[in-house]
Amino acid sequence: MRVLGVDPGLTRCGIGVVDGAIGRPLGLVAAGVVRTAADTELPARLLGIEQGMEAWLDEHRPDAVAVERVFAQHNVSTVMGTAQASAIAITCAARRGLPVALHTPSEIKAAVTGSGRAEKSQVQHMVARLLNLDAAPRPADAADAVALAICHIWRGGAQDRVARAQQEFARKVEMARRARG
Amino acid sequence: MRVLGVDPGLTRCGIGVVDGAIGRPLGLVAAGVVRTAADTELPARLLGIEQGMEAWLDEHRPDAVAVERVFAQHNVSTVMGTAQASAIAITCAARRGLPVALHTPSEIKAAVTGSGRAEKSQVQHMVARLLNLDAAPRPADAADAVALAICHIWRGGAQDRVARAQQEFARKVEMARRARG
Numbered sequence: 001m002r003v004l005g006v007d008p009g010l011t012r013c014g015i016g017v018v019d020g021a022i023g024r025p026l027g028l029v030a031a032g033v034v035r036t037a038a039d040t041e042l043p044a045r046l047l048g049i050e051q052g053m054e055a056w057l058d059e060h061r062p063d064a065v066a067v068e069r070v071f072a073q074h075n076v077s078t079v080m081g082t083a084q085a086s087a088i089a090i091t092c093a094a095r096r097g098l099p100v101a102l103h104t105p106s107e108i109k110a111a112v113t114g115s116g117r118a119e120k121s122q123v124q125h126m127v128a129r130l131l132n133l134d135a136a137p138r139p140a141d142a143a144d145a146v147a148l149a150i151c152h153i154w155r156g157g158a159q160d161r162v163a164r165a166q167q168e169f170a171r172k173v174e175m176a177r178r179a180r181g
Numbered sequence: 182m183r184v185l186g187v188d189p190g191l192t193r194c195g196i197g198v199v200d201g202a203i204g205r206p207l208g209l210v211a212a213g214v215v216r217t218a219a220d221t222e223l224p225a226r227l228l229g230i231e232q233g234m235e236a237w238l239d240e241h242r243p244d245a246v247a248v249e250r251v252f253a254q255h256n257v258s259t260v261m262g263t264a265q266a267s268a269i270a271i272t273c274a275a276r277r278g279l280p281v282a283l284h285t286p287s288e289i290k291a292a293v294t295g296s297g298r299a300e301k302s303q304v305q306h307m308v309a310r311l312l313n314l315d316a317a318p319r320p321a322d323a324a325d326a327v328a329l330a331i332c333h334i335w336r337g338g339a340q341d342r343v344a345r346a347q348q349e350f351a352r353k354v355e356m357a358r359r360a361r362g
Contacts, residue, residue: 042271042281043272043274044275047272047275050276070261071261080260080264083268084265084268087227087265088268088269090223090224093224094228095231100223100224
């Protein structure tokens with residue numbers, strides 16, 4: 001399973017692509033940022049994020065996209081831009097029919113460090129260790145996006161297994177109903 | 182000049198299309214809303230807004246798009262969805278190369294009523310009067326989008342005249358420079 005994680009932002013939109021499955025080693029495919037200039041008008045910045053996101057999706061063909069969930073109460077000065085960048089990333093993925101999942105910062109921290117209140121440095125340390133790298137990808141936004149992709153592989157995988165089990169159960173119930181009918 | 186105004190929202194995204202120019206009568210072309218169901222997942226809702234916006238742009242071919250500027254401090258419970266819907270509307274317009282302007286709620290109120298602190302009902306009353314209608318378009322989100330389009334025709338037109346005058350001045354300076362050189 002290949003997951004593209006997005007740590008949304010107008011100035012630096014972190015992107016991380018990870019291959020993996022539960023119980024298998026994780027592999028870093030690519031990490032980086034889509035940047036837009038702070039002195040550019042908002043329409044051009046959003047268009048730049050859309051074009052950057054499309055290029056990443058074209059190049060890496062992920063099976064799923066995970067985007068960090070944005071909350072209104074966090075950092076009021078940048079939250080609007082973050083929400084707008086996340087909308088663009090989500091829509092680019094949805095337009096291609098890719099499943100899109102939102103994970104909260106504490107879910108991401110808990111997935112990679114075991115604690116939802118871990119420090120940034122601890123998350124970066126674990127990202128490097130889990131991917132068998134000497135250091136976490138740079139800049140920090142790229143590392144955060146990689147952590148999000150890992151979180152999705154582990155959580156999303158579990159959610160997928162539950163969904164498949166439910167589908168299987170429903171199928172058996174339906175078969176039993178037809179056999180009786 | 183045909184302006185498409187957008188009052189962004191996830192549940193009801195108001196849209197109003199107005200023809201007009203400074204010193205000429207205004208004409209309402211169309212008004213309505215793009216709706217998405219509150220019980221739908223965010224990716225599908227954003228995609229629905231994108232598709233709705235594309236349909237309005239295809240049908241009415243505006244010369245410019247005006248979107249209400251969203252502030253973080255307003256109504257924290259819905260502001261994230263509003264910011265995300267606005268990002269989609271802005272990007273749809275920017276992708277077509279259309280000029281996109283953002284106007285604040287008080288700029289809109291001041292444009293149509295003369296007061297930046299006018300009541301909603303006063304804005305609706307003036308929208309109906311300015312467009313020579315018996316009543317303002319419904320629902321309220323559609324009327325707000327129409328008010329925004331009117332605001333843009335009056336304010337944007339003035340901004341365009343200033344920009345044209347500046348270009349003309351720069352052109353004359355350049356011609357004078359060449360004539361001397």
